[in-house]
Amino acid sequence: DAMVIQNPRYQVTQFGKPVTLSCSQTLNHNVMYWYQQKSSQAPKLLFHYYDKDFNNEADTPDNFQSRRPNTSFCFLDIRSPGLGDAAMYLCATRPGGGRGETQYFGPGTRLLVL
Amino acid sequence: KNQVEQSPQSLIILEGKNCTLQCNYTVSPFSNLRWYKQDTGRGPVSLTIMTFSENTKSNGRYTATLDADTKQSSLHITASQLSDSASYICVVSAQSGGYNKLIFGAGTRLAVHP
Numbered sequence: 266d267a268m269v270i271q272n273p274r275y276q277v278t279q280f281g282k283p284v285t286l287s288c289s290q291t292l293n294h295n296v297m298y299w300y301q302q303k304s305s306q307a308p309k310l311l312f313h314y315y316d317k318d319f320n321n322e323a324d325t326p327d328n329f330q331s332r333r334p335n336t337s338f339c340f341l342d343i344r345s346p347g348l349g350d351a352a353m354y355l356c357a358t359r360p361g362g363g364r365g366e367t368q369y370f371g372p373g374t375r376l377l378v379l
Numbered sequence: 380k381n382q383v384e385q386s387p388q389s390l391i392i393l394e395g396k397n398c399t400l401q402c403n404y405t406v407s408p409f410s411n412l413r414w415y416k417q418d419t420g421r422g423p424v425s426l427t428i429m430t431f432s433e434n435t436k437s438n439g440r441y442t443a444t445l446d447a448d449t450k451q452s453s454l455h456i457t458a459s460q461l462s463d464s465a466s467y468i469c470v471v472s473a474q475s476g477g478y479n480k481l482i483f484g485a486g487t488r489l490a491v492h493p
Contacts, residue, residue, distance in 0.1 A: 269422070271422075305485065305486075305488070306485055307383075307468065307483035307484055307485045307486065308423070308468075308483050309483075310480075310481070353420075355422050355423075356422075357422070366410075366411070366428075366472065366479055367413070367425050367428060368425075368481070369425075370415075370422030370423045370424070371422050372420075372421050372422050373420070373421065373422050375420070
């Protein structure tokens, strides 16, 4: 059974055209993360939510925004995608509340910017 | 600066052979170390997790070791199978501002050939 679901799996957008990536979880975890992973590189943390508390990494560009309307869903909005934003975007969740630190990753959304 | 370095960057072995992947880290304060397996086009999946006091942990044909003194870890794969072809990522958890921050290595890309 899928636990962390990302849609779409592949997304093609045009340079400068806003795009939204979606993540949902059936684990009822408190913490949700968004990572950017470029080819042959380690995942890079963009931001995370602990419940509704938003935590932005210092070097995350302003072009990247996130929304978490409820426990199950989290969205990544890229306001004006550039060619350098083409990457795999990974969503991950963690229980929080002292219930373990292992992060559970979704399958990722591969973004292509034309 | 917190860093995780993995070697080799890539590795090719024949089916049935063993291999060992290396991870060196300079992360402080250290919380725990994980090995993840990431299949192509998929999200990472946790294989093992070790805390400071643990020096070995097994998960089927995967055995991870940790030397907290030298800040080195290894992942040994026994009797490799074609399905072991993937990237293996070493992830070290550092305590940061009341929560644990994950520091990712760039991964070792393993190809198992028949």
